[in-house]
Amino acid sequence: MSDTRTAAKTPGSLRVGVQKVGTFLSGMIMPNIPALIAWGLFTAFFIEVGWTPNEALNSIVGPMIHYLLPILIAAQGGRMIYDTRGAVVASIATFGAIAGSDWLIGLQNADLPAGESPIPTIHMFIGAMIMGPLAAWIMKKLDALWEGRVKAGFEMLVNMFSAGIFGFVAAIFAFYVLAPVVNFLMNILGGAVGWLVDNNLLPLTSILIEPAKVFFLNNAINHGVLTPLGLAQATEDGKSILFLLEANPGVGLGLLLAFTFFGVGAARASAPGAAIIHFFGGIHEVYFPYVLMKPALILAVIGGGMTGVATNVLFRSGLVAPAAPGSIIAVLIQTARDSYLGVILAVVLSAAVTFLIAAVILRASRKRDLAAEAAGADGFADAVARTEANKGRKSSVLGGLAGGTAVATRPIEKVIFACDAGMGSSAMGASVLRNKIKQAGIEGVTVTNKAIASLDGTADLVITQAQLTDRARQREQSAVHVSVDNFMNSPRYDEVVELLREQASGGAAPAEADAPAVPTTRREARAVPTTTGPIGSGTSRPADDAVLTRGSVRIHAGSATREEALQEAADILASAGAVTGAYFDAMLAREQTVSTFMGNELAIPHGTNEAKDAILGSALSVVRYDGGVDWDGDAVTFVVGIAGKGDEHLKILSNVAELFSDESQIARLKAAATPEELFELFQSVNQED
Structure with a gap:
């Protein structure tokens, strides 16, 4: 196994490891936030100290948090x-952990001396986050043992009984092994939090939490520790301060207001919009680039965070359930009946303290920042890129901060999509935008694609993925740069089309604009798409010259990891004789x-620019995963592997882009019952120009 593959599987960084754990925990919690909100509303209204106490409806609160x-x-x-099968065995196993915890606590309470307070029930949130994925993973491995060995007609019998028997065994394991471990762990964590509260040290947690947020490490703390402990505390007291340690939107608001008044360049211009998104939308990650741009500002967010926590401690305020997303609206909805004054003051004071500290730091460095802006190196785009790197995947919100709205200072005649290799995502993005420009009736503008390393300073507008914008800006310093996070249907395309339309109507077009653009190179000529009909229409290549053959199309009912999907795509291309x-x-x-996720459930994996020697010919592989592929945080159904020799792949990608730019066509591709039917629907990629 090569060094490249090993490095990809073992990032070698504790930060990355914690981040992945946090992301997985977040993936379990976030889809269930509606259930937590519903439970919070039941608690806020119907418990004895709620807004409208109701003994009958209060009976829902306990079973909901303990079981549901x-x-x-x-x-x-x-x-x-492991899809639905994994969900079923995970639920069975976790019920064993819940029952095991209750049994142990019942035995312990029975042995307590008379008059001593009973041990409270422990809710198995941490147990669920451990046992759920573990049981599903083991079930997946067990199924792999007898896959392909079951006689025809007995598949359903084997599937049902294997899952039932394993669920039975897993529940017993969770009852006797996991439940005692989780009970012990919850007692330790609960005791640690209690000690911090009793000694008035809870504000110090901001020293850990605020920097962790900026590096996307907070999910492991928030969802792995604070949410389970907060829910347990809310069950007993009707509210918990722990829900406010990370969710307070005042910190980010204060920082963004400081940039609004005292920042420079792109950071100042984008701060007001970012403040609205953060405070009312609850997207905290929008302020992280501002901290990374000037690391001293970590002191401001820590100071604001500590102020907010201290205020909530002083007023004994809390939320009845987690506030997610961390919007002021969500926070106020989940605020306990007796905590509005404390929560609102905590938000206001944390914003004020963060603003004051950040203002001092920004004012102190203002001359240097202005000089950097004048030199065209204010660092904000780089900070956005680093934030996305810390997150581990693209973000439409962060991409919007980096790209801004395209503003042209000269007529735009030449638009270039640039990517790392110039052979995959950029070619498809160019095809999509080219069609939009054509539909808008705009002439005199060429749209082509290149590798970033091939940019030569002649472009008027360059479009790249957000992670690559800074590299492209170094090569094309005089061009307008637009960042996108989705090459198939980015809203930035409409901005570019509107910019070109305004240019055409405002008389700013160049003298040659009266005539349609004529490709000047073979590369550009092959990149210009022709109008294609519906899926499968048009004239196809001869079978022996087709880039997509019937044997290169597959359908899988289940899911796969990104690495497994890449391996299958590479194997298909190798079998076709197109790659080594x-x-x-x-x-x-x-x-x-940079991810090859394109949007519209499509990924188009291909090699780097340095790997062209490994390409022997042009070919395509198509694999549909009905169970989906987690493509580094994005949901993918179709994985289209590409090998392009010379420029031949550009027309291929243009046709693929047309297939996936129409939702009705995507629906037909997803409805294909067999690989043969899917192949026929994909026949347009074999069309001649």
């Missing part, structure tokens, strides 16, 4: 590992740099 919520979380964790065995490593290396 942990099992929902476990089911989601199992589904993330080294191409998989190049595809994997490409994903580590």
